[in-house]
Amino acid sequence: MAEFIIEKRVVISPDPAALAESVAARLVHRLAKRGAGGRTVHVSLTGGSMGSAVLVAAMRHPRRDRVDWSRVHFWWSDERFLARDHQERNERQARAALLDSLTIPAANIHAVAATDDGIELEEAAERYAAELARYPQADGTPWPSFDICFLGVGPDGHIASLFPDRPEILITDRVAVAVRDSPKPPPDRVSLTRPVINGSQRVWLVLSGTDKASALGLALAGASYASVPVAGAKGRKRTVFFVDQAAASQVPPELIDQEY
Template identity: 70%
Template sequence: MVEAWAEKRVVISPDPAALADSVAARFLSRVSKRVDEGKLAHISLTGGSMGAAVLAAAARNPRIERIDWSLVHFWWSDERFVPAADEERNEKQARSALLDAIDVPAANIHAMPAEGANADAEAAASAYAAELARYPGPDGAWPAFDVCFLGVGPDAHIASLFPDRPEILITDRSVVPVHGAPKPPPERVTMTRPVINGSKRVWMVVSGADKASALGLALAGASYASVPAAGAKGRKRTVFFVDEAAASQVPPDLIDREY
């Protein structure tokens, strides 16, 4: 399957620090606009160094004090199936970077179950699918995320949807377990592609020269089965926020200098 890359745009920052600050400011602006209208905002977070850097940059931004966080719900596109206290948990990184610094109700933080809370990754996936179903959107039993953050690995994986594995092709479930993941830890839980693509906006944050090839393939319309990042697409916007090092293979006509 070939994705239409005319719908995807690229916004370039000079370095990782500027990239984090830029995305954080846009994130806070989007959330603020939503909650100022009295509407709920559903945000799907991601892990990795840039995912944490964006949240940390948001925590430093004075604008966080002016947002009604009681209207914001936080989710995760994937999680490592490890104990709750494990530093590898995406949830733990997000709490340290931002969530512990804002006045968001505990009930609004929808963490994926940890090892020990559920018997196995299958049970954790089922539990998270049930949690998503409490906020159904127009495309299915899951929220239409106002922003779905994603990282992109050097192999072009997104969430815990890895190349040439069955999870990227699943469309009849919202959340699935991942066993034997090619990147440690091997046990994971991930949202499926229909949930990610039900988001209003998919924002992929990509930094580093080692990501340039994956980014180039994703923008060139490669098959999402082998290049999962090529298959991530928001219903309103699909934006790759990247630094200069990751942008070496970006076609000039895809660079958005105004967004």
């Protein structure tokens, strides 16, 4: 029998709408608390329908204005290498959902380069790594430790643009990597590597739907991260799977934590 990794916890909401509201409330609360202490906060966003739904819910949250947004820096765990205004680009989706409604310095939004910036995919990854290196940790680690790193999870268990049985999931000597011939369109992407993701204080994974139940079950059972990348996602302080009831069919009762 597989051993479950107890430090990974699961919080269940009844449906996708309630899931988005639940995660957004926790996000707003955390950012308000950190900003009130005068701290700079780094958040890594994710794309996808649930990623956008959480940001829309945060935009509508009644306590949104209690956050000192000038102290929040936004990044992305991955980006689709498309034109800046392409509707499938994670940056565009996040701006429409939340970022464009905030009073926030433009320099606090750290987007990956786009195809219309006149550079190639590899240079886009290098530039993103260089931008991250402008915010090193106290020990010299050349990227910020995200207070929260949001991740979506594909039915195949991929996170960011780190896909199963691909070389990118095994890379540990780079901060950001170019991904070509992605098994999920579009084919060209830029992704953070696993050490950067796992250097986050909190990794929050947001999943909904029955098609995510298998990936969630494998992640909690400690599958190989080379074949199930989500199994290798782990925050320094917390690793929390926020899921709806449909995605929770394979979750052991002892891992459910509604108090978080």
